[in-house]
Amino acid sequence: MKRILFFFIFIQLSLLLPAKTIIVCSSCEVKTVKNAVSLAKHGDTLLIKKGVYYENEITIDKTLTIIGEGFPIIDANSKSKLFTVIADSVIIKGLHIKNIALSYTEDLSAIRIKKQKYFVVEDNILENIFFGIYIEGCKGGIIRNNKVTAEAVEEFNSGNAIHLWHSKNIKILNNHVEGARDGIYLEFIDSTLVQGNTSTKNIRYGLHFMFSNDNEYRDNTFETNGAGVAVMFSKRILMYGNTFTKNWGTASYGLLLKEIYDAEIHNNTFQENTIGINADGSNRVNISNNNFIQNGWAVKVLGGCYENIYINNNFLNNTFDLSYRGSLNGNSFNGNHWSTYSGYDLDKDGIGDIPYRPVKLFSYIVNMTPEAIVLLRSLFVDLIDFSERVSPVFTPNNLLDERPLMRVIDN
Template identity: 30%
Template sequence: MQRIFILWGLCLLTTAANAAYPSLQPLIEKAEPNSTLLIPPGTYAGPVMLDFPITLDGQNQVIIDGGGEESVIYIDTDGAQVRNLHLTNSGDSHNDLDSCVQVRGNFNIIKDNILDNCLFGVDLQQSNSNIVRRNKISSLDVELGLRGDAVRLWYSKNNKITHNEITDSRDTVVWYSEGNQITHNSATRGRYSLHFMYSRYNLVEHNNYYNNAVGIFLMYSDDVVVRHNSISHAAGVTGMGIGFKESSNVTVAHNKLLYNAVGIYLDVSPYQPDTINQIHHNKIAYNGIAIQFHNDWTGNVLKKNVFQGNLLQVSVHGAFTAKRNVWQGNYWDDYQGFDRDQDGIGDTPYELYAYADRIWMDKPHAQFFKGSPVLEVLDFLERLAPFTEPALVLRDSKPVMQLNTIKDDDVDNKAKLTAKGIEGQ
């Protein structure tokens, strides 16, 4: 209760400062619990406190202006709804997590709103079973690193973040949170489209992430399912489609990873003993590097993926080989074998060797020349007449000859979700 009184005091102070518009709070205080308040059209002053279950419906004709101070709406209850509103102009304090909507409760719904000119979009902290759906979210007009996150989950479980359109925010973050669904969202011109930290049993599906610094990054996060997403044009110096850092039992399937600096980056993953990362049925095309390993690691199974138009198919920093992982049944556009028995599988294995083109991996300053005619000539000469024995990077024993022979299956759609709370929601 003390926390509620403090927030209510902040509301009164900020409303006085934002006196250009009438306060919405008196209308809320007159409403009955579990009722629907159809707000008369117009612009109202924030912040607004919801400390009992109520539905606020702006009917797409209501603006709530935070006046540049604090969060615009605080939800400190269970079972509230905020819909069809335009929420704008929060404060800029990262310490206070100034947001368009700050949630500290369960079973709340935030949907069909425009959330702009706020530091954070929707902040959920120790809040479970909420829905954030069909919102248009953007941050303050400041440089990328100073923006807030579009959606932030902190110690929050079983939430659904779906069908949101995110532009010009920093990240969407899921930290210390499990059992969440992040589906059918789009994000562009951000830093991390989606960032996991110590978060297990989450589902990421049917999202479109375009022109962000990084697509999806998993740090210390196990049992995550990432499928049917499109991630493209993460093309900066550290750009990558999907990144792993010490993450285990992850399924990456049926995704499109296009025009990124790195398609998939793996750093000590899987990390837990006796675990496997499944990477299958992905189209990994037109990237600088399709798959990049931070070191010689094991435990990844890569099957039935399409490798097409990449400058480099696979690279390994600090070591020559990625052959301790399983490579099988992938399509490689640089495969030079034949299929004399017409079974759709190459007669000889696909083998990738490291020649002079690994100079840029051993000497970081040489990365400036990656893909240049100089390194291409060196690589050609090394293949023509090797100065040293080339190192085998990987061997795919059953390379697929034609793209149309790799067909989707239901492997990742049937009882393969180890994630708690994903099915049946």
């Protein structure tokens, strides 16, 4: 807040100075953005009128406000990168940036901001980019209401739509990112909020966290991405109210937790993913009030998971509710609703009288012998699952929901 206040005071101060507005259009005195930047002084505003501008490698080395009117098209013609910002508090707004070149040696991006205290990138359309918005070493800033689209085909020759590296206090709000390698990529990022974004059709991850602590992402939608959302090697991440849907494919999942400590996962919806949550080495994670609907596996717990608590979640119509490896390690699955629960509730307190076993025998066998999955949906498998449910012999004894809820929880 202090920083924002400071920024506004700064803007006010700069307005007191003889700041001017430079208008760029095809019939004006200044015809290119590059030219305008070089003419401008600290604190000026560039107003870019509607039109098509073929530009390349614009370096902004003074505090400027760049505003597009009617989404002027800035086209790099697939030859180079575009804006590189090396000045503080630059605002880029309302531009339509197109055709960033592909490179195997350099992360060419539409807007790249290097080591600044503050910036605003909002209401832009970025189309056919290699890297979209690339932030490195910044201490604050807002990326808001942008629409970033790329046409990535393979991972090795594509970039990320919104790429943040070694920054903190960034707000990424209400953006739409589509068709890149990673929709939103965060590495060494602290205290950042990712809210209300839609990330779809990215070939790797919708959202990718690496080595980033104390972040929050909420109310985002991740749909039809190569592998959903990956949260790796991070501490104290809050994940609230997101929708993970249709992340479907042989190596796909809604949410990957890899080496995660003390996260909170609440009120999310996981629908039609091959795997809803794929937990590998996650510790002290609270997973509550989520909906798992029609996934292949709702939750797949691999090794090294301790003290995770699943409570008040709905598990509805998943092919497998849970796949589990190893001993219980303090993980708890008590107090969830399972659509395949077939017990009864004689005392009508809403809690089933007999415990539920979330691991089916077939799921247990598939865990030991992955090839056995070829028997999926065969009559024999249905029979052994049924007999195991009636009298459990093979599945781990302690892996139970002691208090299965009879009704769907209204999340």
